[in-house]
Amino acid sequence: MSVRPTEPTPPAPISAEPALEVRGVTKRFGALVVLRGIDLVLRQGEVLGLVGDNGAGKSTLVKILSGFHQQDAGDVIVGGERVRFHSVGAARAHGIETVYQDLALIPQLPVYLNLFLGHEVTKLGPLRFLDKGSMRKLSRQYLDDINVHVPSVDAEAVQLSGGQRQAVAVARSVRAATKILLLDEPLAAMGARESRLIIDLVKDLAKSGRVSIIVIDHNYAHLFELCDRINVMQGGRITIDQQVHETSLETLTELMISSYRSQLEEISSDDA
Amino acid sequence: MQSGAPTHSAVAPAAEPPGQQREAASISRRVLRLFLYQRELTPVLITVGLFAYFTIRAGSTFTDSLSLSSASGYAGPIGAIAVGEVLLLVLAEIDLSAGQVFLFAPWVEYWMHNLGVPIALSILVALAVCCGVGAINGLITVRLNVPSFVTTLAMNFVLFGLVLIYSDMTQATPIPLSASNGSPNFSSKFMGAWLWSEILWVLVITILVTVVLTRTRFGVRIIATGGNLLGAAEAGVPVRRVKVWAFVLCSFLAGLVGIVDAVKYGSLDPGNFGVDYILYAVGACVIGGTALTGGRGTVIGAFIGAILIGILEDGLTLIGVSTNDFYVWVGVVIIFAMALNAQFDRLIARSRGA
Numbered sequence: 001m002s003v004r005p006t007e008p009t010p011p012a013p014i015s016a017e018p019a020l021e022v023r024g025v026t027k028r029f030g031a032l033v034v035l036r037g038i039d040l041v042l043r044q045g046e047v048l049g050l051v052g053d054n055g056a057g058k059s060t061l062v063k064i065l066s067g068f069h070q071q072d073a074g075d076v077i078v079g080g081e082r083v084r085f086h087s088v089g090a091a092r093a094h095g096i097e098t099v100y101q102d103l104a105l106i107p108q109l110p111v112y113l114n115l116f117l118g119h120e121v122t123k124l125g126p127l128r129f130l131d132k133g134s135m136r137k138l139s140r141q142y143l144d145d146i147n148v149h150v151p152s153v154d155a156e157a158v159q160l161s162g163g164q165r166q167a168v169a170v171a172r173s174v175r176a177a178t179k180i181l182l183l184d185e186p187l188a189a190m191g192a193r194e195s196r197l198i199i200d201l202v203k204d205l206a207k208s209g210r211v212s213i214i215v216i217d218h219n220y221a222h223l224f225e226l227c228d229r230i231n232v233m234q235g236g237r238i239t240i241d242q243q244v245h246e247t248s249l250e251t252l253t254e255l256m257i258s259s260y261r262s263q264l265e266e267i268s269s270d271d272a
Numbered sequence: 273m274q275s276g277a278p279t280h281s282a283v284a285p286a287a288e289p290p291g292q293q294r295e296a297a298s299i300s301r302r303v304l305r306l307f308l309y310q311r312e313l314t315p316v317l318i319t320v321g322l323f324a325y326f327t328i329r330a331g332s333t334f335t336d337s338l339s340l341s342s343a344s345g346y347a348g349p350i351g352a353i354a355v356g357e358v359l360l361l362v363l364a365e366i367d368l369s370a371g372q373v374f375l376f377a378p379w380v381e382y383w384m385h386n387l388g389v390p391i392a393l394s395i396l397v398a399l400a401v402c403c404g405v406g407a408i409n410g411l412i413t414v415r416l417n418v419p420s421f422v423t424t425l426a427m428n429f430v431l432f433g434l435v436l437i438y439s440d441m442t443q444a445t446p447i448p449l450s451a452s453n454g455s456p457n458f459s460s461k462f463m464g465a466w467l468w469s470e471i472l473w474v475l476v477i478t479i480l481v482t483v484v485l486t487r488t489r490f491g492v493r494i495i496a497t498g499g500n501l502l503g504a505a506e507a508g509v510p511v512r513r514v515k516v517w518a519f520v521l522c523s524f525l526a527g528l529v530g531i532v533d534a535v536k537y538g539s540l541d542p543g544n545f546g547v548d549y550i551l552y553a554v555g556a557c558v559i560g561g562t563a564l565t566g567g568r569g570t571v572i573g574a575f576i577g578a579i580l581i582g583i584l585e586d587g588l589t590l591i592g593v594s595t596n597d598f599y600v601w602v603g604v605v606i607i608f609a610m611a612l613n614a615q616f617d618r619l620i621a622r623s624r625g626a
Contacts (some may be wrong), residue, residue, distance in 0.1 A: 052604075066506075067504075068506060070365060087508075087510075088349070088508045089505060089508050090512070092508055098506065100503075100506050103504035104500070104502075104504075104506040104507045105500070106495065106496045106499040106503060106504060107498045107500060107504060107621075108495055108499040108500055108567035108568050109492070109495055109496060109499065113492055117496055117504070117509065118507040118508035119505045120489045120492060122488075122489055127488065128329065128488050128489040128490065129487055129488055129489075130488060130489060130491075132385060133489075151401075156620065158620065158621045159620070159621070159623060172507075177572065232386070240541055
């Protein structure tokens, strides 16, 4: 389905260095402890799925990796370098892009400006005049390439359907990501056709090997299709780490239930 | 679209009436689109209508330069404040102190000059103080999470009090550069002593700020921040910095034209209260097509809104209607404009695609 003109897929570089490593990251909001020590490894060119109940801390983890929140303790290591992001811009400077579940489009801006938000093409040097012509042209080209259909790149985001909006939001990050792409429920509230579009978009990007990807989703069918590996988060920890080709939905479910049980036992023994 | 109908009728001549209908429909749709996206158009039409009405009613007394300069004298201060205010309204913020900054800036200049500071430097100091006031407004708003309505309301009182304290409640005159001491030279005329210089300053500012809002990265960031605060922040827009700079710009512009206005009138009255100006300015923004919901606004519209208020005030006076009626009319125009804007926003959201 995809018509993106990609050169023959290079084999994903087998590098000893993971693209991203998280060690013992904790985060609390007031009295609420959300992350209790996250250890996670994202290998080069890999697609890692992240699942877990609501409130397990998935979105918080993503927001720390994208520089929106800061961890209380623990390390984030990108390409071998220990980093601490104080802003979204800082994470972005390390090639990390994020698609959030709360949909970051600006309703009143046209599609092409939304696509380039945070990466505007400007001219006249320090005056930072917008190069609207090139942004329009590049947007049209790019959306065509990845099969995203909008009425016009000049249409305001408020005029798009929910699926079109999400597609543009994902397209923005896919375009901008140079090292790591974080997708927080990219398929939420999307129709079948649009889900397919996004999945193909991400698969294409993964195949190119230039970007490593973390996807949060609740749909296991999608995750098994998309991911190389799946991590399960429960109660602010990563409890299960499985290669997709070595596991099945049944195995994963069993593991989750037994892990859930042992957690419950832990809690009740604490109470005793 | 124009070529669509002839081709159609060439293929099937019998279908001419529907073709014409379709063309008529497409023209009306295009006119609607024009009004939807060029919000300034409605107030322009109203202004032109008012102008025509007063010209017919009052004739040359309305169109002579004395009357027009008095209309622009009403419109100038309102426009200067409204132009900066639009940026904040687009950000879904508000600056209630801009009117008081407009009055405060020439006081600072006057005090500096009395201390023996050269005029040019006094003006620069006054403008720097205005920028400082804007920065304080912005920083308190974004750092301490105080709604800008409250921050700038408080700032309004502080500045008013400072003027009362340091002026000893006495009028200041003459203002440096003003025409009261001899015939005005070029720099004096440039800075306000010429009848038309204030409104020209405001016009130039209007054009510059329009360019900033519609053609620069800063402008996109303002719209993005006002349209979807969280989304803009997640996309990497430094939303707090954008807000602080908008407050600075708004104060700077108000102060700049405030200095010009003081040169024009040649004296300063410590009893003038900035809120009188700011309410007209916000009214001008609304009349011009800026909603207070954030994400949308037009600088040219604000300027036109100010002109409309100026013409209304001058024209009603000339045709002998009491000033009390003027307030009723301003109120009616503001409500009408706001309701129209809300409907326009709904129509845009409902029209799928462009």
